Every structure is written in structure tokens, then in C-alpha cells.
Amino acid sequence: MSIPALPTVWNVYNLRGSPFFQDTLVQKHDHRSLDLFVGRQAELDSLRRYLHGRDGTRQALGGVSGVGKTTLVQMLKVQAVADHYFATETLVPFMTGDTPETFFGRVLGAVYETILANRPMSGGNPAMQAAQQMVRAARLPTGGGGLSLFGFGSSFAKGVTLTAPKGILIDGPRVLRDLLTMIREAGEVRGLLLHLNNLENLTTGDLAVAADVLLSLRDNLLMQEGLHVILVGTTDAVHDVVNKYPQIRNVFRTPVHLQPLDLPEVHELLRVRYHHWRLDRKRAASPPVEPAAIDRLFEAFQGDLRGLLKALDDGAEECIGLRHPIASAASPSSVPPVALAELAEALQARYYALMHSELDKPRVGPLEQWLRHDPAAVVTQKELMSLWSLSQGGVSQVLSDLVGAGYVFAHPRKGKGAIQYGLSGKSRLIGGIVG
Known part of the structure; x- marks a missing residue:
């Protein structure tokens, strides 16, 4: 049984909902499809070209918060799959308190899941079975007693969630190498693309630890044949991690720094979203906000696309229909778009109250x-x-x-x-x- 969507105020513009969402675009998602991707073609082509013809690559992507880095990498992964690489939506975060063991365990789990998602029939392969045991030991509570993994013993109490077995760096790199060898020997697969993220959410001290972790894992992780790594964060965070040690800087390609979309690209992005989010597919959608208001907010947010969309979402929904009653609208075009003055007034009051509460x-x-x-x-x-x-x-x-x-x-x-x-x-x- 198909359950109809409830009406929203956005329907008066022939929109199913807010076109100003801030979520990362996702392949084949009904509302947040990567078909809505706009711009960034030069950066995408550059990242994609660098993958080809190399046994393993290390790239870094920087930019201000909210500029669209994660969505760009999502699009890169979709194209990498089309180019015969394994990839998934999964990203591997750096976290406070990381050690080489915990981070390597997280990477090994992501590689295992990526292979399983792209080639489920490989689960019985000896390399996958070995990885499965390690990932299980790193993630799941045991029933108590001892668990021996590849020559090293570990004993865990019931109910304890593990981060990584202490000896994971003894046999883990070999298991990772076997996984990558397995997929490259399977035919057309060129390698596996791994997305490392979360740098912009770390403190300066945590960024230094992330650089130390990568240095410790340089040969056992970064230099594995068949593994392609893209490291994502703010411009300064990427710089602090990649450039702290020459041994890391020398194996990474010069970071790509993502510039903010320009104003025409933002208007094109919104035009594509209005079209995609139509309620009645036989009619055009009406822009819910005046273009002049978008121009001014674009200046205020200085490249922060996520912040701009959040402000449009917050302000427009409060103002829709207040200039003319919605009930009197004979068609979407009879409800005027939200103007700059009313949008700015609503946002000023909203964010002032938020400031005092936060x-x-x-x-x-x-x-x-x-x-x-x-x-x-x-x-x-x-x-x-x-x-x-x-x-x-x-x-x-x-x-x-x-x-x-x-x-x-x-x-x-x-x-x-x-x-x-x-x-x-x-x-x-x-x-x-x-x-």
C-alpha cells in the first residue's frame, strides 16, 4: 500500500518539500539524488584522472566548512565504481583518542565491508574470512574467555565493545594486502577507493595525533598496492595532517582545495532542485525566494553553501504565505516568493534567539x-x-x-x-x- 505524503507549505510553490536541504547527495536517492550535482567538473575530472594508471594513490581534498567537499567525493566514488574500482558511501572517520591500532582496525573494517558490498559472493574467500575474524574481534563483544587471532592471543570480558585487538598491526597489514590482491586478481577491478574524513571536527591536538597515526601506518596502510585513499577536511586541517611529516607529504599528491561555488552556479543548483522537487510533474515549480534575496545571503555566507541553504530553509518556511493568505491562492504562482526584507527580519529574530539559547x-x-x-x-x-x-x-x-x-x-x-x-x-x- 502506497502511503501519500502529508501536505506542506512548500506545496504552494508546487514543491514536495524544502529544496534548501543541506544533506549530502546520495546515489539513487529519491530526494537527494546525485543527479542534483552542479558544478565542480574540473575538480572532479582532476581527482578521477589521478586514480587511473596507478597501483595506489593518496589524494587530499580541502576547503572551508560547508563548501561541498563530501558531496564531491560521493560523486567521485560513483564514477570510480563505473571505472571498475570498489567504493561505497561509507567513510572512515578520524576520532579523538585514535591510536594506530584503532584507526587501522576501522580501515580494515571499511575495506572488508566495501568488498562485501561490491562483491557479496566473495565472502567465502580465505582473505575475506581472515578479515571477518579480525573485524569481528574489533567490533563485537565476546562471550568471555580467549580468542586467538593469527598467532596472537586476546582475552575479552563479556559485554565489552572492542576498538581493535592489540596485535592487529602484526597480521592486519598482511590481511589487508591479501584482500586487495584478491580483488585485483578477480578480473576487471582496478582497486578500492577509501574515503578518510572528519578532520574539520578535530582539535589542533587531535589533528597532530591524526598525522602521527598516518605516519605510523604509512607503509602498512597508505602504500598498499590497490588501495586509493582520499583524505577530506578543511584547508588548514588537511595542511596540518598532510604536511606535518615529509614522509606523508611525499606520498600525497598536492592537495586539491575546493573553492566556493560562484553565484550563477548557486542559482543553477537551486533551479535544478526546484525542477527535481516538483509536486505536480506536469507543472513547473515556482521559486519560493526572490533571486535578489539569494544574492544578498550568498554574500553574507561567503562560500558556506551549507549555511546559505540552512538560512534559506529556516527563513523561507517562516515567511511563506504571510504576504497573502495561502487559502486565497488559486495557483502556486499567486503566492509571491519571499522577499529579502521579510527573510532577513525573520532570520535576524530567529538567530538572535538561538544565540542566547546556545x-x-x-x-x-x-x-x-x-x-x-x-x-x-x-x-x-x-x-x-x-x-x-x-x-x-x-x-x-x-x-x-x-x-x-x-x-x-x-x-x-x-x-x-x-x-x-x-x-x-x-x-x-x-x-x-x-x-
């Missing part, structure tokens, strides 16, 4: 000082010490909290100069500079 007074005060001083200013920590009358340590802590909550962002570093910070689009809306 942040405590010691964080709201400095943020409001910055807004009163110059919302468009790009500043260093030294300049904020003067503005806020705080020590360097105090400024660092306030900035860390404001960046984490999405009110401030760090510009990519330029050489050895001091890091520069700016207010996010959300903060600029609070300050009333959009509208």
Missing part, C-alpha cells in the same frame, strides 16, 4: 561587541585581545566556542601569518547587515 553570557558579550564594532571585520587574535580586553588564552577559548557553534569561522592560513577570523553569515544576520 551561548552563555561570557560568549554572547564578546560576540555582540564584535557585531557593534564591525560585523564585516576580519581580525586576528591579537586584535580581539584589544577589542575584548581578554588575555590570549581567554580569546582562544572564546573563539574556539564561537567557531564550534558556527558564529565565527577561521579563514585559511596564508603562509606563516596569524590566523584571521570573520563572523559567519548567521552572525551577520544577527547584526542586521543583510536586508
Whole structure:
């Protein structure tokens, strides 16, 4: 039985729902299909070409938060599968507290699952059975007692979820090599593409640990024939991990830095989404927000596509139909798109209230000082010490909290100069500079 979708306010524009979603695009997903992918062709072609003709590759992709890095890698993986590589939607995250053993165990699990997803009939292969035992030992609680894996013993208590058996680096690299050899000897398969992610969610200390982990696993993981790795994070995070050690820098291709979409590309992205999200497939959808409003928000969010879409989603839904009653609309075209003034007013009120609910007074005060001083200013920590009358340590802590909550962002570093910070689009809306 097919259950019909409930009506939404977006229906007045002949849209099934909000076209301003921020989720990563997914292959063959009804609403978030990779068919909605717009732009990035040069970067995609560059990443794709580098895979071909090499036994193993290490690439890195950087860019500001929200610029579209993960969606680009999703598209790369789809094309890699078409080019006879194994890949899945899965990504392997770096995590706080990682060790070489825990990270290698996570990678081994991802490689095992990728092969299983692409070639289920390979489960009986000796290499897959060996990997299965290791992955099981790393993930699942045991019933107590001892478990011997490939010559090393491990004893686990019932109910304990393991991160990685201590001896995984003894036989694990051989098991990984056997898996990669198995798929390349199976015919047309060229290799396996692995997506390493989460760098932008790590602290400076955790990034240093991630670099140490990669250094420890350089030969046992990164240099395995048949394994193709793409490392993704903010520009500075990728730089800190890839360039900390020459031994890592020398095996990675020069990182690709993803630039924000330009304004025409953003309008094209939205046009494609409006068309895809039509409620009545026989009629065109009507844009729910005036193009001029999108232009101004685009300026405020300075390349943060995720933030721009979130603001359009938050603001438009509150304003739809308020200029004319929805009940009087004879057709979608009779309900006007949301204009800049009403959108900015709704977002300013929404984000102001959110600021006071998310942040405590010691964080709201400095943020409001910055807004009163110059919302468009790009500043260093030294300049904020003067503005806020705080020590360097105090400024660092306030900035860390404001960046984490999405009110401030760090510009990519330029050489050895001091890091520069700016207010996010959300903060600029609070300050009333959009509208």
C-alpha cells in the first residue's frame, strides 16, 4: 500500500518539500539524488584522472566548512565504481583518542565491508574470512574467555565493545594486502577507493595525533598496492595532517582545495532542485525566494553553501504565505516568493534567539561587541585581545566556542601569518547587515 505524503507549505510553490536541504547527495536517492550535482567538473575530472594508471594513490581534498567537499567525493566514488574500482558511501572517520591500532582496525573494517558490498559472493574467500575474524574481534563483544587471532592471543570480558585487538598491526597489514590482491586478481577491478574524513571536527591536538597515526601506518596502510585513499577536511586541517611529516607529504599528491561555488552556479543548483522537487510533474515549480534575496545571503555566507541553504530553509518556511493568505491562492504562482526584507527580519529574530539559547553570557558579550564594532571585520587574535580586553588564552577559548557553534569561522592560513577570523553569515544576520 502506497502511503501519500502529508501536505506542506512548500506545496504552494508546487514543491514536495524544502529544496534548501543541506544533506549530502546520495546515489539513487529519491530526494537527494546525485543527479542534483552542479558544478565542480574540473575538480572532479582532476581527482578521477589521478586514480587511473596507478597501483595506489593518496589524494587530499580541502576547503572551508560547508563548501561541498563530501558531496564531491560521493560523486567521485560513483564514477570510480563505473571505472571498475570498489567504493561505497561509507567513510572512515578520524576520532579523538585514535591510536594506530584503532584507526587501522576501522580501515580494515571499511575495506572488508566495501568488498562485501561490491562483491557479496566473495565472502567465502580465505582473505575475506581472515578479515571477518579480525573485524569481528574489533567490533563485537565476546562471550568471555580467549580468542586467538593469527598467532596472537586476546582475552575479552563479556559485554565489552572492542576498538581493535592489540596485535592487529602484526597480521592486519598482511590481511589487508591479501584482500586487495584478491580483488585485483578477480578480473576487471582496478582497486578500492577509501574515503578518510572528519578532520574539520578535530582539535589542533587531535589533528597532530591524526598525522602521527598516518605516519605510523604509512607503509602498512597508505602504500598498499590497490588501495586509493582520499583524505577530506578543511584547508588548514588537511595542511596540518598532510604536511606535518615529509614522509606523508611525499606520498600525497598536492592537495586539491575546493573553492566556493560562484553565484550563477548557486542559482543553477537551486533551479535544478526546484525542477527535481516538483509536486505536480506536469507543472513547473515556482521559486519560493526572490533571486535578489539569494544574492544578498550568498554574500553574507561567503562560500558556506551549507549555511546559505540552512538560512534559506529556516527563513523561507517562516515567511511563506504571510504576504497573502495561502487559502486565497488559486495557483502556486499567486503566492509571491519571499522577499529579502521579510527573510532577513525573520532570520535576524530567529538567530538572535538561538544565540542566547546556545551561548552563555561570557560568549554572547564578546560576540555582540564584535557585531557593534564591525560585523564585516576580519581580525586576528591579537586584535580581539584589544577589542575584548581578554588575555590570549581567554580569546582562544572564546573563539574556539564561537567557531564550534558556527558564529565565527577561521579563514585559511596564508603562509606563516596569524590566523584571521570573520563572523559567519548567521552572525551577520544577527547584526542586521543583510536586508
